[in-house]
Every structure is written in C-alpha cells, then in structure tokens.
Amino acid sequence: MLITFEGIDGAGKSTQIKKLVTFLTGENREVLTLREPGGTEVAEKIRQILLESRHEISPIGELLLFSASRAELIQEVIVPALAVGKTVILDRFFDSTTAYQGYGRGIDLHLLQSIISISTCGIVPDITFYLDIEPEEALKRKFSKTSIPLSFENEELDRMERSGTEFYQNVRKGYLELISLNKDRFVSINALQPETVIHHQILAFLKERFPA
C-alpha cells in the first residue's frame, strides 16, 4: 500500500508520519518511510541542489530536478518495496509537484501531468492525507521554536521556503483544487487541530478505507 502526506511546509506532515509509523509498526506491518526529494544516493544529491538557498534555479529546471529525483526513488526503492507487500509512506509525492511547480510557479498543468507520468511510472497513491493550514500559520509554527524573525524572506529558510506568501497561497489553492478533482484518493484534514486528534483521524480514515 502507498500512503502519501501532502501540505505546505510546516503543516505537520513529518509529525504525523512519525506517529503513523509507530502505530503501523506496532501492528507488525512492514513500513518504509521516504521523503521527497531524496531517498536514494543520487536523489539525495539532487535534494541538496534543490533546497540549498544559494542556487538560482529556473521553474522548468526545478521541475525536472524534482522529477529526476522521483524517477530514481520510484524505480530503485518504491516499486520493489510495494512488490513485496510493504506499506510505503511518502512525505510528499507528485501532488507536491502539481501544487508547487504548477499552481505555485505557474508551469502548464498538462505539461506537468506528462512529466509526472514519466517519472512515477504511472504509480498513484492508495490514499493521500492533505494537512490543510494557512501559510502564515505554518510559518509561525516553523519559527515558534526559534528566535528567528518571522518572514518568508528569512535567510534561515531553504530555497523553496523563501518563495514568499503569495507563492504559498497559490500552492494551497492548488492543493484544494487537486482535492476537489481527486475526492476518492484525498483526505483533507484541518492541520490546526492538536497532533493527537489529527493522528486519530488518520487512523480512522485508514480503517474506513481499508477495513482489512
């Protein structure tokens, strides 16, 4: 089974993935957790290029780098893991590409779709949890544990995170549109709720959709 988590930076994806992995492992399920971009030696190198803030990268270059990283991960790791019955949990997958590079950077959505199909070998998640939060709230969260001044232009943020409020608002709009187009696959959760409440909602949805 392939489970993906989506949402803007700071929505709480990593927090919820950790809780879910603990739960599933306790149920004796074999779980593999991966983050995008990354997950193979080559893909981790691509991740460094994408997130290091000193690089200027064009929108198409960014799209192709994300897609190259994904192609490596799919072929080397995800397909073999699914084939032996593992539960694969992904921290971001191709919906991030549609939301960030499509709605955020403005790349044509049809073009994106073709590149996504090529890089994923047509693999689609069984279920996608989208954690919904306003960009400003997510930013506050990310900075709540530091004394860094709150701003999207802050040098402490990675290259993607410094793209600004309007960019993140467009990304969120993109996610909301994706959900309305893929209601069977997406579960949208209010990310402002307490962590444990969200965790139990996730478990309840999994039980409802996959009773066995």
Ligand SMILES: Nc1ncnc2c1ncn2[C@@H]1O[C@H](COP(=O)(O)OP(=O)(O)OP(=O)(O)O)[C@@H](O)[C@H]1O
């Ligand atoms: N439900 C919640 N309520 C309040 N704070 C939360 C909640 N979930 C996560 N947080 C806190 O918000 C911050 C961001 O959470 P987390 O790292 O899980 O988000 P993320 O979606 O993985 O972000 P990124 O995309 O940057 O990796 C962390 O400090 C985390 O402890």
Ligand SMILES: [Mg+2]
């Ligand atoms: Mg995270």
